[in-house]
Amino acid sequence: MSDMRAAKATRTSFLDVRAAVLARIRARVWPPGALLPTEHDLAAEFGCARATVNRALRALSDEGVIDRKRKSGTRVRMVPVRKAKFEISVVRHLVEETNATYRYALVSRRAGPCPAWLAARLDLPGDHPMLHLRCMHYADNRPFQFEERWVNTEAVPAILTADLSVIGPNEWLLGAVPFTDAEIAMSAEAADAPLAEFLETAVGVPLFQLERITWLQGAPVTFVRMSHHPGYRMSTRY
Amino acid sequence: MSDMRAAKATRTSFLDVRAAVLARIRARVWPPGALLPTEHDLAAEFGCARATVNRALRALSDEGVIDRKRKSGTRVRMVPVRKAKFEISVVRHLVEETNATYRYALVSRRAGPCPAWLAARLDLPGDHPMLHLRCMHYADNRPFQFEERWVNTEAVPAILTADLSVIGPNEWLLGAVPFTDAEIAMSAEAADAPLAEFLETAVGVPLFQLERITWLQGAPVTFVRMSHHPGYRMSTRY
DNA sequence: GAGTGGTCTAGACCACCAG
DNA sequence: TGGTGGTCTAGACCACTCA
Structure with missing residues (x-):
């Protein structure tokens, strides 16, 4: 335990994965239109379960940053679609x-x-x-x-x-x-x-x-x- | 309640759970302010994993239908907060x-x-x-x-x-x-x-x-x- | 202190769809 | 038809919070 690397001190959260992926998109490591690695590969890279990567990517997909399709894979959106939410209340x-x-x-x-x-x-x-x-x-x-x-x-x-x-x-x-x-x-x-x-x-x-x-x-x-x-x-x- | 064998033909999806819970809220089985059963209990009732119930309830929480707090549990929102999304694009x-x-x-x-x-x-x-x-x-x-x-x-x-x-x-x-x-x-x-x-x-x-x-x-x-x-x-x- | 939701894991099966 | 994402499971640990 004591010789564990700091990175593994906490289990990687889907928020970590989300942040890391978002950072690379912003840094143009994956420019608009680029194909991201598969969930499997990302899971291996981040040292977490595929479900964790899945949740992170699903969040980014909901936010309109990436576009996901079966078989074709995950791509960075050409034009990010930011959705403004209005709480229509009382x-x-x-x-x-x-x-x-x-x-x-x-x-x-x-x-x-x-x-x-x-x-x-x-x-x-x-x-x-x-x-x-x-x-x-x-x-x-x-x-x-x-x-x-x-x-x-x-x-x-x-x-x-x-x-x-x-x-x-x-x-x-x-x-x-x-x-x-x-x-x-x-x-x-x-x-x-x-x-x-x-x-x-x-x-x-x-x-x-x-x-x-x-x-x-x-x-x-x-x-x-x-x-x-x-x-x-x-x-x-x- | 209605069908037992047919219900198990497919694995229960989180969408099924979401729909069932939403139906009960609409039918006032769980009126505004009411406390819902725990994820554990709902999972038992619907015959699925707790993660499935969790995802269903998380979806309803995102939609503003229910309010979730640790320890206190899940409650039906007094005033449902519907969120209108505007895609602010080009x-x-x-x-x-x-x-x-x-x-x-x-x-x-x-x-x-x-x-x-x-x-x-x-x-x-x-x-x-x-x-x-x-x-x-x-x-x-x-x-x-x-x-x-x-x-x-x-x-x-x-x-x-x-x-x-x-x-x-x-x-x-x-x-x-x-x-x-x-x-x-x-x-x-x-x-x-x-x-x-x-x-x-x-x-x-x-x-x-x-x-x-x-x-x-x-x-x-x-x-x-x-x-x-x-x-x-x-x-x-x- | 203890109960509840929040999350992660490792594995599995399935649906869809481009080649 | 194989690869990719979508989802479910069973189990586990954790964190927050209320009594």
């Missing part, structure tokens, strides 16, 4: 992360048929029953986000009896209804008169808008459009 | 995905000291040498994106001799310089006079703007601000 958390006081208000609540433009978008019949909700979210009593939402009451009948005066529909839905698929879209839109009023700004001011549709096994659950206060920035590190 | 790919013809133009290129606001933002001295680039990206000859970029020429001296008239700085940098960290921010901004001219729109029109800073082991590499044509939507499914 507004309340967004606000509270800034150490601001969060406040929620239900603006309106009305059950009725699905509007035509939304029916087309969700691939629903035009008279499909929906619940239309409008809410405001405040940070330190300043407007933070205006939320306009339609909920498919056939998919989520329980929302008709839910008390949405205290807890927002976003949080209620997250806790009550799972979803299998979601689509989000971000854009810049000019404030119209109602938006300007709710967000206490002027008509025409650019607003960061986020739309989301969620489905539960093919059936649309809800559509929401979130319009943020002027100057809002959505950011992330990766 | 503009050219974005354009070509829409079956449009991509065109790139270098608008201006000037080496000089870092502007004060950027120096502050990047934590660089005010006179740090930078290369300032402005480019246009077109889709079917209609303005798609205006790119304004500063490159740290001390970190990337090679860019001073690179030919950026044909290939954009984005693609050039991706192929030439690795980065270890990045920060991106999205916002809605009103078009100013130059932007309106380049994007062929009116002053004040809301534009979807994306900023990114990249670092290589702590040293800032580049800052870029991409302003998109009016009506641009950035979307993803997850």
Whole structure:
């Protein structure tokens, strides 16, 4: 034991392998497009099990650094695909992360048929029953986000009896209804008169808008459009 | 529960375990906050190795469905954290995905000291040498994106001799310089006079703007601000 | 202190696919 | 059709953390 080399003091972790491989890619030892040694060979070189190498390479593959194919082997990606992850969560958390006081208000609540433009978008019949909700979210009593939402009451009948005066529909839905698929879209839109009023700004001011549709096994659950206060920035590190 | 002999026809995959666990969470067998059985117990129940259960649960943990802690065990997340992934890649790919013809133009290129606001933002001295680039990206000859970029020429001296008239700085940098960290921010901004001219729109029109800073082991590499044509939507499914 | 997840090993079988 | 990655197993040790 005492004459063991320092390198073998710890068993080599998949993180070690990952770091070593990444270092060589960065150093252009394996330039973009190059073929890496096989898992077997790398395992031999690093003195670890193939499963360890496998996990390291799988991690790099998930990160978009390398591309793996059976038989052809592992190659360095020509253009690294870095994936930015956004945690789309609850507004309340967004606000509270800034150490601001969060406040929620239900603006309106009305059950009725699905509007035509939304029916087309969700691939629903035009008279499909929906619940239309409008809410405001405040940070330190300043407007933070205006939320306009339609909920498919056939998919989520329980929302008709839910008390949405205290807890927002976003949080209620997250806790009550799972979803299998979601689509989000971000854009810049000019404030119209109602938006300007709710967000206490002027008509025409650019607003960061986020739309989301969620489905539960093919059936649309809800559509929401979130319009943020002027100057809002959505950011992330990766 | 349903089939015993058929179930053993194939070895149980971690995907089977993942699906089964997810189904129970969705069915509220394990409601939000509930403690799941240990990996050992689940392995026994599913008739597989603990490593298989581990991989399944690790996947669910990565997806934000469950929360794992040593000793305390595995719990269902109160609020599922769904992570939307954006592949921040090259503009050219974005354009070509829409079956449009991509065109790139270098608008201006000037080496000089870092502007004060950027120096502050990047934590660089005010006179740090930078290369300032402005480019246009077109889709079917209609303005798609205006790119304004500063490159740290001390970190990337090679860019001073690179030919950026044909290939954009984005693609050039991706192929030439690795980065270890990045920060991106999205916002809605009103078009100013130059932007309106380049994007062929009116002053004040809301534009979807994306900023990114990249670092290589702590040293800032580049800052870029991409302003998109009016009506641009950035979307993803997850 | 003890229970739980985190990880590594050594070996094995399988699926896929380029030659 | 052989080589490569994908995965599972059975067992083991370790590290963190809660009681």
